[in-house]
Amino acid sequence: MTAAIDVKGLRKSFGPRKVVDGLSLAVQEGEICGFLGGNGSGKTTTIRLLCGLLTPDSGSGTCLGFDIIKQSEEIRLQIGYMTQRFSFYVDLTVEENLNFVAQLYQIPDREAAVKDIMVRMELDNRAAQLAGELSGGWKQRLALAAAVLHKPKLLLLDEPTAGVDARARRAFWDLISDMALDGMTVLVSTHYMDEAERCHRVVYLAGGKIVVQGPAVDVVENAHLVVFEASGAGIGKLVHQAREAKGIESATVIGQALRVVGTDRAVVEAAIAELKAPGVTWHDVPARLDDVFIHLLGTEEATP
Amino acid sequence: MSGFSVTRFLAMLHKEWIQMRRDKGTVGMTIMLPLVQLFLFGYAINTNPRHLPTAILSGGHSQYERDIVTALANTSYFDLREYNSEYEVDRALARGDIMFALHIPPNFERAVDRGDSPQILMEADATDPTAIAAAASALQVIVPTALTRDLPPNLHQSVVSAAPAFTVALHSRYNPEQITAFNIVPGLIGTILSFSTMIATTLAITREREAGTMENLLAMPIKPLEVMLGKIVPYIALGYIQVGLILVAAVFVFHVPVLGSIPLLLLCLGLFVGCNLAMGFTFSSLARTQMAAQQMSTFALLPSMLLSGFLFPFAGMPVWAQYVGAALPLTHIIRICRGTLLKGNGLADIWPDIWPMALFAMVVGLIAVRSYRQTLD
Structure with missing residues (x-):
């Protein structure tokens, strides 16, 4: 397998703020790589560095075998980039927007290509609708259609499903999975854990550096988190007490359950032994990806 | 909710003030621009222009001709340059190199001395009537006085009383009606x-x-x-x-x-x-x-x-x-x-x-x- 993305030591500052701080990343061909991290952790900036929209202060590497600094024009031709903010012309129709993109990429047999992608994304019924009048989910579809219209080898998606409903998100991810099966490499940033779990590998960024990476299952396992859930009528009263308790990093009410997370099993068990209320029982439950990320966000804040 | 709330108004005012302060470029331009323009245009604009480029096409170089040139120059409306042919003058006028052209007929001196009251032709580029207006009226003023010093005594009298020693015809080119x-x-x-x-x-x-x-x-x-x-x-x-x-x-x-x-x-x-x-x-x-x-x-x-x-x-x-x-x-x-x-x-x-x-x-x-x-x- 060859690397679709292979960059080392990328750095980018805006004024005094180091946004990307020595980031090295390798993504294999055909891989779906999930980019995670809090707001301002450098996800968007990294993606922009990869597609040549920003020039790194230092560092080097390749995207699809092209140098990210010297050959950004070649890279542009072969990647699809979907911006975080909807960036199509609201006063053009779906079809007109796609035609415009197809022309910029000089796609042969443009009409057929546009028609084909519209059918594939189920946009054909909305071909004549103004892009500005589409709902959130359909706007994302249009943006994805435009990003893959020229059959790129690498797809960079920056929070593609932010603000989109669950059904639309699932349909969107089905499309991405299909394209990955066809051999396209996908780098996608997201805040949704269900989406992160659909990636072959997740990369967690904090302060412009990669903190953790690997398949979601491994990331959860390697974090060695201890998670307990309590259920019963009295959990509401226990929340605040739980948050003060030693060894408990987070305590959250999720629906009918109180979920506490810690790292040291003995300490957590000792802590919950103190958290008693009538009708409340504790169960040992497996950690989830979001527990890991909240844990990572917490340690990030602790280390200035 | 009804009526005007001073608190809400002040909140809005405060917000705008903060935004304005942060947008230093725009504020700077808004304040500096009018000043810069005031100085720029205040000094540059002049509706009574002087030193207008003027061509002289003259048959000879008599004392009278020199008197007229001096008188024109003294008004400060005309900057005079000599030209040698009608063709050159025409071209210069068309290109806008000159705004006036003074044609002094051949044998001007002799005609004056004979008391013929010869005519001098002043052509003006009237495509911009404002530009030439003041200069054109100044032209008429010099006529009776330009030659006073050098005229022989017998003609001196006639300048004041009867026929002037010479006359000036103003010919507005390109826009004769000065519309x-x-x-x-x-x-x-x-x-x-x-x-x-x-x-x-x-x-x-x-x-x-x-x-x-x-x-x-x-x-x-x-x-x-x-x-x-x-x-x-x-x-x-x-x-x-x-x-x-x-x-x-x-x-x-x-x-x-x-x-x-x-x-x-x-x-x-x-x-x-x-x-x-x-x-x-x-x-x-x-x-x-x-x-x-x-x-x-x-x-x-x-x-x-x-x-x-x-x-x-x-x-x-x-x-x-x-x-x-x-x-x-x-x-x-x-x-x-x-x-x-x-x-x-x-x-x-x-x-x-x-x-x-x-x-x-x-x-x-x-x-x-x-x-x-x-x-x-």
């Missing part, structure tokens, strides 16, 4: 065009940036020149429609004469539109917001209006202001419009005004392409 519209309308063609075309492109890039479409455009394989030309060409077409309408109105409503070649004028106007679009595109690339871009174009338009010779006589401006004016495309297109329409000037006559525009278009076009940032850095 103001003939001056204003050709000037307006350029002015209106610069407004409409520059403002249109000024928003071209900033609009993409504010709508968020710029990021996507940058990520796609398109070159700066392609973006620029793609955005400019539709407006050139629009500009030509405007030119057509203005020309039709100028001819049929204002009855502006058309002595020169319309295709030549159209070609020049196309170049002029190109200058403005390149300038608008540059502002658009440099400015961060639409508001800032609009301010920049205002900064360029006002001097164009005031220093181009459109509203106020070019010849009346101090030399430094004339240099500023000479750099502006509007100055040249106004001369070309007046020249081709009113004087019937051809390519050779208007060439001195074509190349500066072409140079401007090239330089600013280059800046426009360079200033288009291909990255988000």
